[in-house]
Every structure is written in structure tokens, then in C-alpha cells.
Amino acid sequence: MLCLLSYLVNGQTVKLSMKDALSLAITHNREIAIAKLDIDKSEQEIKKARSLQLPVASANAQLAHYFKEPAFFGFGNANTSDDKIPYGRFGGKDQGALSIAITQPLYNPAARPAKIYANLLNEESRILLSGKETDIAALLKQTYIQLLVLTERIKLQKESVNRNRKALEDAKSLLAQGRALRVDTLRAYTSVKNLEPDLLRLTYAIEVGKQQLKTIIGIDSLNEIELSDSLYVDNNLSVLTEEEVFSRASENRADIKALTLQPELDEQQTKIAASAMKPTVAVTGQYLVQTQATQFNYFNSFYPSTPFVGAQLTVPIFNGFLNKAKVKSSQIQKHQSEIKLTNAKEQLKAEVKQVVANVRETSSRIQTSLNVKETAQLSYDITQYRYGRGVASRLELTDAELALTTAQSNYLEAVYDYLSAHIALNRTIGITGD
Numbered sequence: 001m002l003c004l005l006s007y008l009v010n011g012q013t014v015k016l017s018m019k020d021a022l023s024l025a026i027t028h029n030r031e032i033a034i035a036k037l038d039i040d041k042s043e044q045e046i047k048k049a050r051s052l053q054l055p056v057a058s059a060n061a062q063l064a065h066y067f068k069e070p071a072f073f074g075f076g077n078a079n080t081s082d083d084k085i086p087y088g089r090f091g092g093k094d095q096g097a098l099s100i101a102i103t104q105p106l107y108n109p110a111a112r113p114a115k116i117y118a119n120l121l122n123e124e125s126r127i128l129l130s131g132k133e134t135d136i137a138a139l140l141k142q143t144y145i146q147l148l149v150l151t152e153r154i155k156l157q158k159e160s161v162n163r164n165r166k167a168l169e170d171a172k173s174l175l176a177q178g179r180a181l182r183v184d185t186l187r188a189y190t191s192v193k194n195l196e197p198d199l200l201r202l203t204y205a206i207e208v209g210k211q212q213l214k215t216i217i218g219i220d221s222l223n224e225i226e227l228s229d230s231l232y233v234d235n236n237l238s239v240l241t242e243e244e245v246f247s248r249a250s251e252n253r254a255d256i257k258a259l260t261l262q263p264e265l266d267e268q269q270t271k272i273a274a275s276a277m278k279p280t281v282a283v284t285g286q287y288l289v290q291t292q293a294t295q296f297n298y299f300n301s302f303y304p305s306t307p308f309v310g311a312q313l314t315v316p317i318f319n320g321f322l323n324k325a326k327v328k329s330s331q332i333q334k335h336q337s338e339i340k341l342t343n344a345k346e347q348l349k350a351e352v353k354q355v356v357a358n359v360r361e362t363s364s365r366i367q368t369s370l371n372v373k374e375t376a377q378l379s380y381d382i383t384q385y386r387y388g389r390g391v392a393s394r395l396e397l398t399d400a401e402l403a404l405t406t407a408q409s410n411y412l413e414a415v416y417d418y419l420s421a422h423i424a425l426n427r428t429i430g431i432t433g434d
Helices: 002-009 018-028 030-053 111-177 182-217 242-252 254-275 322-388 394-429
Strands: 014-016 056-065 071-073 087-089 094-107 225-227 280-293 305-314
Touching: 018 030, 018 111, 018 182, 030 111, 111 182, 111 225, 111 254, 111 394, 182 225, 182 394, 242 254, 242 322, 242 394, 254 322, 322 394
Parallel strands: 014 225
Antiparallel strands: 056 094, 071 087, 094 280, 280 305
């Protein structure tokens, strides 16, 4: 793997098997990287939840310069002619204070549900990561197989072009000998020219497909890759029943598992919202040092301390029905999650029925297409033999060549559909497959 990465970094063309491509995608795919970061985020949520039960410490320092001494009411000359409260000015114009405070929660009703919620969120992130890896693996396989099929189609298209070019040369030769009509030459020429645009289209499709594959893998688009695997059809793959597929999908599918987890998340959200209506208890302590000075002479000042320790009880009384609304909203969200889960399972049943039907249909079609391709090849060989001996006409040979090209193309399409159906089946089950 390190050697392969070195080639990719150096910008050299490297042969890439599907197994190598899957390994690179799991490591470098950007969507998977985003899902992994969601796990990191959820781990920080766990730390945030734990902090609700940990002590909080703070330090505060303050310096102030008063242009006049601080005023204290109730002092001074009380013999005034009106009801004004007298005051006096005492102390220094320069004041400083340093305090250290610690609060240790004893009872916080939000701590436990917050911790459970964060752990469930972390579990959900890991489930979604596995689902993303399954989706990316299915997309990569689909793209890889599509490129293999396109490569085979180009080979078949070139073979067809060569056959038609030979037919064109034969038609020209026979026309020169007076043994064929001009219309045969025109027909052969038209057949060749009709095939050339398809060849160009397939070439561009491969370029686009390789670009998509590089994006899925997560490598630079300037790197050149070459597929080393070839098309392989395993006709001995077992076809699961709908009940088996649904059972395995219900156990393995990341989206189903995440939806199953969602009501529990909503339940903890409800408890967190309800905890705001409950009292909290904490132990508090503070160590305070104060001083006053004149002319900023802090070095020649007293520094009396005022330490204390105590308990704090906070009882919420009324906040405009906000907490009740949050609780009700969480309960509604939980009900929505339960409905979504039920709906997802019903949709899964329909998806299972479709993918199993596709697997069975493509399994039957691929064998039929193979038989038709072999028959078309035999028919073309016989017609070409007969044409070489003047028994068959040019039109018969053209029809046989067209039938062979169509049969070969249909077989490739059947192979692609067959392999795609099995990829879709594995994705529905929730596994990456072999």
C-alpha cells in the first residue's frame, strides 16, 4: 500500500486493482474523512457532558484608580437641614483585589442524561461511518466495473470496425472486378462511418469514468491510473430469499441502526430539557485578597484575605414556559423518529424485493445472452465462410456482422447488470461484499 501511495504521489501511472482501490478509498475518500471527523466531534461532546460533574475554578484580578476616595453613605455630619443621607470618603484611591473561586456540582439533573446522550451520539457516528464506507465501496465497485465494461465495449467496437473495414475493402475489390454493385460499397462505407462516433463516445466515457473513480478514491485528478482487474462473472453465487435479505439488512444496515438509535437520543434530549426545571446543588468556595493604597504604593499596603466556603442551591421558578416547550418538542421529535423507523423498514421491504428480483432476472439473462452471443458468433463464421466461396451475399454477411455486434454488446450489458445487481444486493444488506 505504501508503494502504491508513493506512485500516486509521484504522479506516475499505476495499475490499480479493485482491492487496492477499496483500500485507498477507505483511507482517503473525503466523505469518509468527514464521517470520521463526526466521531471526533461526538467524543468532544462526551467530554462536555462529563464537565457538568467536574469542578469549575476561576481566578480574577482587578486594579482600580479612583480620582476621589470611595464614598460611604451613613457617615459624616448628620445635622443637616434636609433628609439627605450624609456620606464620607475613606480609603485609598488605588485599590486591588485578587480572588480564586471554585464550584463543585453536587447534584446536576442534566449530567447523567447528557452523558448518555453523548455516548449514544458517538455510537451513532460510528454506525454512520460504517454506512458511509459501505456506500462508497458500492459506488467504487460500480464505477470500476463500468470502466471494465466500457473497455470491453471499445475492444468489441474496434473488432466490429475492423470487420466492416475488411468488408469495405472486399466490396471495393469486387466492384472493381464487376462482381458487385456500387450500393454494396456505399453500404459498407456507411457501416464503417457509423461505428466511428461510438468509438469516440466510449473513449470519452472512459476518461470521465476514471476521473470519477479518482474522486471516489480521494487522489489527485492529475494522477494516472490503469485498471488491472478484468471482468469476471461467478455464476455460482447463491441467491438469498427476500426474507433472508430483509433479516440481514435489518441487522446490518447503518441507516436502519441509526434510526433505531434515534428514539433513545430523543429520550435523553427530553430528560435534558426536563432537568432545567429541577434544582441544582453545588459547593462553592472563594479566597479573596484585597488592598488599598495611595500613590500606587502597593508594596507598602495591607493585604487582608477573606476566604469562605458554602453551598449553593438553585431552584428554577418560571422562565416563560420555555422548559416545558423544550420537553414537548423533544417528545414530538421522539414520536417522529419512531414513525421514521417504521417507514424506513417498510421502504426496506420494497427495496429488498426489487434487488432480489434484479439479481434473479440478471442471473437468467446473462446465461441467455451468452448463448445468443455464441450462436451469433457461429452464424457469422458460417456466413463469412459461405461468402468467401460466393454462396452467401454481401447483405447476408452484413446482417450476420450486425447480429454478432449486437449480441456481444447485449452480453456485456447483461454482465454489467448482473454484477451491478449483486453490488446493490450487498449494499442493501449493509455489507461491502468480496
